Amino acid sequence: MTEAVSKVIRTEEYQLSMGPVHPSTHGVLQILLTLDGERVVKAVPCMGYLHRGIEKLMESRNYFQCMPYTDRLDYVSAMNNDFAYCRAVEKLAQLEVPERAQYIRVIMAELNRIASHMIFIGSLAVDVGATTGMIYPFRDRECILDIFNELCGARMTYSYIRIGGVKSDLSVKVIDMINVFLKNLSAMIDEYNDLLTGNEIFQHRLKNTSVITAEQALQLGLTGPMLRASGVNYDLRKDNAYSSYEDFIFDVPLGNSGDNWDRYIVRMKEMRQSAKIVKQALDGLPEGSVMAKVPKVLRPPKGEVYVTTEGPRGEVGYHIISDGTVKPYRVHIRRPSLINLQALDLMCRGYLVGDVVVAMSTIDPILGEVDC
Amino acid sequence: MEIADRVPQVLRDNVLITSIDGLFKWARSNSLWPLTSGLSCCAIEMMCTAAARFDLARFGYEVFRNSPRQADLFLVAGTLTWKMAPPLKRLYEQMPEPKYVIAMGSCANAGGPFADAYSVVPGIDKIIPVDVYIPGCPPRPEALIDGMLKLKEKIRHPENVQKVQK
Numbered sequence: 065m066t067e068a069v070s071k072v073i074r075t076e077e078y079q080l081s082m083g084p085v086h087p088s089t090h091g092v093l094q095i096l097l098t099l100d101g102e103r104v105v106k107a108v109p110c111m112g113y114l115h116r117g118i119e120k121l122m123e124s125r126n127y128f129q130c131m132p133y134t135d136r137l138d139y140v141s142a143m144n145n146d147f148a149y150c151r152a153v154e155k156l157a158q159l160e161v162p163e164r165a166q167y168i169r170v171i172m173a174e175l176n177r178i179a180s181h182m183i184f185i186g187s188l189a190v191d192v193g194a195t196t197g198m199i200y201p202f203r204d205r206e207c208i209l210d211i212f213n214e215l216c217g218a219r220m221t222y223s224y225i226r227i228g229g230v231k232s233d234l235s236v237k238v239i240d241m242i243n244v245f246l247k248n249l250s251a252m253i254d255e256y257n258d259l260l261t262g263n264e265i266f267q268h269r270l271k272n273t274s275v276i277t278a279e280q281a282l283q284l285g286l287t288g289p290m291l292r293a294s295g296v297n298y299d300l301r302k303d304n305a306y307s308s309y310e311d312f313i314f315d316v317p318l319g320n321s322g323d324n325w326d327r328y329i330v331r332m333k334e335m336r337q338s339a340k341i342v343k344q345a346l347d348g349l350p351e352g353s354v355m356a357k358v359p360k361v362l363r364p365p366k367g368e369v370y371v372t373t374e375g376p377r378g379e380v381g382y383h384i385i386s387d388g389t390v391k392p393y394r395v396h397i398r399r400p401s402l403i404n405l406q407a408l409d410l411m412c413r414g415y416l417v418g419d420v421v422v423a424m425s426t427i428d429p430i431l432g433e434v435d436c
Numbered sequence: 437m438e439i440a441d442r443v444p445q446v447l448r449d450n451v452l453i454t455s456i457d458g459l460f461k462w463a464r465s466n467s468l469w470p471l472t473s474g475l476s477c478c479a480i481e482m483m484c485t486a487a488a489r490f491d492l493a494r495f496g497y498e499v500f501r502n503s504p505r506q507a508d509l510f511l512v513a514g515t516l517t518w519k520m521a522p523p524l525k526r527l528y529e530q531m532p533e534p535k536y537v538i539a540m541g542s543c544a545n546a547g548g549p550f551a552d553a554y555s556v557v558p559g560i561d562k563i564i565p566v567d568v569y570i571p572g573c574p575p576r577p578e579a580l581i582d583g584m585l586k587l588k589e590k591i592r593h594p595e596n597v598q599k600v601q602k
Contacts, residue, residue, distance in 0.1 A: 084523050085473055087502045092475055092520055113520045114476055117553040124552075132549055139477035183480070202487035220477060220574055432476050 075100055080417075084113045088191045088421045091431030095408070097420065104420060107412035109405055114435040119395050126390040127153050127227060127362045135221040137397065138433040140183050141376045143176035143212075146225040148373035151306065152382035153227050154356075155371050157364040164352040165229035166308045171242070171345045172215075172224060174338040178249070179208040180376035181331045185256055188328065188425040192269050197260050204252045211241045227362065229355035242346060249339050253332065261332070270325040274411035274423040277322055281407075288378025290404050290427065293330045294322035300374035312344045327426040363390055377401050377428060399436060401429040464508070464534065465591040468584065469499045471507035473527065475514030478541040478574040482513045485577040497584055504530040509587070510564070513574075515543035515550055516557040528564045536591070538583055539566045542573040549573065 083094035092113035098106040118137060122130045134149040135142040147169055154161060161169075182201035189197025209219045215238050216224040216231060224231050260266050276286070281294040291298055299316045301309045317333035319326025368385040378400030387393040404427050411423040440453045454462075474482055485492050492498045501507040504527045516524060528537070539560050542548030547558035560566060567590060570583040590597050 084520065085527060087472055091479065113517060113523075114515065115517055115519065115555050116515055116550045117555050118550075121550065121553055136477055136549070140480060199488050202484060203489060206484070206489050219576060220480060 077105055082420070083110075088187075088424060089431075090187060090424065090429060093424075093429070093431055093434070095420065095424070097412075097417070099417065102416050104412045104415055104417060107409050107420060109408050111402075111405075111435055114431045116432075116436070118436050119397060122392060122395040124391065127157075127364070127392065130392070130395070131223045131226070132221065135223055136432060137399070137436065138375065138377070138380075138401070138430045139220055140430060141176045141180040142220060142222050143172045143225060144180075144373065144375040145380060146223060147173050147307075148371065148375065148380040149382050150225050150227050151373060152369055152371040152384050153362075153364070155369045156367065156384055156386055157227075157358075157362060159228050159356050159358060161229055161307070161356055162353050163308065163350045164233075165354040165356070167345045167349050168230050168234060168354060169225055169307055170309065170312070171342050172212075172222075172230075174342045174345075175208050175211065175242070175245075177338045177376045178335050179205050181335050182208075184331055184425075184428045185260070185328075187428075188422070189260055191421050191425040192266060194260065194263070194266065197256070200252075200255055200259060204248075207241075207245050207248070211238060211245065214238050214241060226355070228358035229353070233354050234349075239346065242342065246339055246343055246346075249335070253335060256332070261329075267325065269418075269422055270328055270426075271323060272321075273324050273415055273419045274426070275321060275323045276407060276410060280410060281322065284407050284410070285403050286378070286407060287400050287403070288375065289327060289330045289334065290378065290407065292316065293319035293326035295320050300372055300379060304372065306373065309341075311348065312341045314340050324422050324426045331428075361390060363388060372398070375400060377430070377433070378404060397436060399433040401427075401431075401433040402436070405429050405434055461592050465588040467496045467499075468509040468536070468587070469501050469507045470497060470509040470511045471504055471527065471531065472500045472502055473510065473512060473524070475512065475516060475520065476543070477515075478513035478544070481574045481577055482511060482540065482580065485580045490577040490581065492581065492584075495581065495584065495588075504528075505532065507531055508535050510535060510537045511540060512537065512544045512560050512564075513540040515548065516560050516563070517555045518557055519555070521557055521563050524560070525563050536567045536587055537564055538568045538570065538587060540570045540580060540583070541575055542571060545569045545571060 077098055077100050080097040080099055082097055083089045084092040094110040096108045096110055118133045122133055134145040137145050182205040186198040186201040212222055213219055216222050276294050278294045278296050281291050295318055297318055314337045317330045319330050364386045366388045370383045372379050372381040381398030383396040384392050385394040412420050443451050510528055539545050544560045547556050550556040551558050568583045568587045570579050572579050
């Protein structure tokens, strides 16, 4: 019937600007929507409201001074960003990281991945209108922040992973805290399942909306949970194992239809896998030092590297060019949020305005990383 | 004769005498409605403050509004860029009087670690007037709560506040 009507009645397209201050754009992003009634014809993300010039600032800092900027890039998973940057510099300067430090790095990166996915669940819940669904993950995330707080004294911007290793060894108290957290995590995830996953309205909002096929995902260059939700098995921790990831047994959760629901489920399953990795790493923690011998003044030889790491949002890549001085000549960062955000238009076309909010949420962009 | 003396004896225990100004100050300071205007990192700590553990609702400040027309506290949490400055100023102008501004975090105070970047406003007080500055990068939730209580003090006793020389 609607098709018959739409042939008779001529409707006009109109534009709607969503943002830059909007509760569900996850920061300061503007989306220019072209609408035909309730249907989205086109969605163009308009970025740059948080462009802080991090890449340029890094050129005027030495290699150690760049660390705080990587913290503030993707601020809900700072450990993963530090990890990626340090690996790039270590490769450039040919530093060998001790095995114990590699294991500790893996533990922290995976804990931060869980914390980041908790924020995803919370913000997705609040975006579809389930405010209670936000309170629970935020409460549980505090347990991880407590661990980091005990470890390095910061709740969000850690700079704990340093060039050549990590800042300090794990104390007994931290190990205990991690063990307690791992014991409770399963119950926490069950609670989210009770609150959200089984909810019929929640399922209706997420299932069969914003479908991305595997082919489209590859063409757009998506990575991380967004790519895996479309059924492509690509995880750098498996396919290009770094920092002793090859020692751990874990699965890569995959979706099959590439809709919003799959992106949600993939992240839910990833949390359990991350916990599995942390458990194995803690049990098999090797002895030894946690810091390589790093010169006080780091002058990496001339050359360039591109090193990738699997962050919670996808492939975090650092391309660093060195001219042999104490400062990097150029740093380019491949930010997964920016590249995943390109899929927004594809995800919104033909769906309703209400689905734009859900699509934005399942992309899970961090605007600090998008605008850099 | 004092106003208090004119109150009949039987009502003495039930009636409070105050100025209308005092009443307004008391009401305003106990129920600030913040505008959700998270710009970057500090916004996550702002969300944590409103969430379960720190529970901003204890102080009566949990009614986060999405529209500037319903808010009286502008909580600027994060880095302000020159591109974002016009919308931010517009938001401030859309808020009804009386309105208060809290600058949360080093970036909002003075540009923070990005102060020398070409695209960052070195402190939101270049754009809008600020009542309370909260240092930290990002400030912990306790610091934000303390900042809001400082603002409460300022609303109640404006005479105690000294002007900062900049």
